[in-house]
Amino acid sequence: MRLAALDTVLDVEWPALTPVTFVEALTHAWSRCVVDEQARRTAPSVGALSIKSPADDDEAIRAALQRLSQDVTHRLIAAQTGRLLMFHAGAVSDPATGSTLVFVAPSGTGKTTLARLLGRTYSYLTDETVGIDPATGGVRPYPKPLSVSHGGGWRKVETSPEDLGLLPSHPEPVVSRIVLLNRNEGAPPSVATDELGTLDAIAALVPETSALNRLPRPLHAVAGLLDRAGPLLRLTYRESGDLVPLASQLIEGTP
Template identity: 50%
Template sequence: MTSLDLHGLGVRVHVTVSGSRVDELTDALRTAWSRCLVPRGSEIDAPPLTVSLEADEDLAPRLQRLTQDVTQTAIQAQRGRLFMFHAGAVTDPRTGAALAYVAPGGTGKTTLSGVLGRTHGYVTDETVGFNLDGRIMPYEKPLSIRPPDFTGVKIETSPDELGLARVHPDARLRRFVLIRRDESLTTPTVEPLGVLDAIVQLTSESSSLSSLGTPLHSLAAFLDARPPTLLVTYAEAESARDVLIEALEET
């Protein structure tokens, strides 16, 4: 039996690792969670988790399940403390300004994170958490990637293994983009949204928004002070890259 601490979303999660293949599992966790092994300061403790791997069990499902458990544990720990949305995000390497691209699970956030993260700092591919002034609590979790022979189990892959850029040390949310997929498009479409329309669409992809004080009023004020939220519809992540980088960096 051994243990390790995982840090992300402003939370520390203590994980106990056990089973007959404890060394193999621990090594795999350290590799996949390579960017979440060092504390960032001002963290809160979440309830501890346990994970085990026995001789007759597959490694990949255990890693995928732990990623889900860590994410849910961290979200619950920050309930009522942070704005949290189902989103990937990257930071401008010069300024720390961040773009959060919001969408339901399975609609391209991880793929976009892999594409945008080649040049812009990887924040997360799953949950963006930030406070009222926009300061982001990075969650540099392993990216959950579908293999070519996908049968329901994703491969938890370290951002280091994928060569993704490091998150800026002062990441602050500058803009939201709602992303949608349409394989019939040859070029992405971009539609600016008003604050009310943006709130309606963002709230459906939020985590525990109602636990915050005056959440809709606070979110409206947050959006009103920033560039308009965009609805970007695209076919493939590569085709959307330039549009999204421009949305982040435009003055």
């Protein structure tokens, strides 16, 4: 299977005797990134990721799909090291204009939930890693499967954006605003917004980057992105759903 994401093409290979159930689940989960047959023959690949065959049972397949998501993400980040400005973030864009909201946050703070909520109205780009061309502000989509709980349980399943009803990625998304998520279970239902100055914004964003030091003039790249996208907003909130109205305003550029 050949995947295209983060402006990179990566081949995923598995043993010949891999269970059909796993191959079907894998192909479906990554449907937004799978390269079509014609492109598969011509698109250059940065290399191959070889995976082991799991046992043919639901639990083993679930675990294998989670490992694959991590491994693919690591390979894509490595391929774009020194080229793209990469954040631990989710992103959605206006399906008409490509105007993109990037929401930066550590794992476990609501990126995936917010991507699910916004992705039904706006183009889903990613819930995990946002790659941005520092020269143009262009966002490189990574519409990977989302790790979500099913049936109210604690176990998460890699789920195709198709199954969640998320809109396809815009063909040419460009970052228009960046926000920093600050989840606080004790916060009021209304979202608190703090505008950070450039130095504070850089200090807050740097820990949520990947391979930043491999970019030419890395701190200048972050500062340049902030100049393009406007001041960084820190959003303090209780639940991801509380962010939807404000996020919609930021995407659409409405007051």
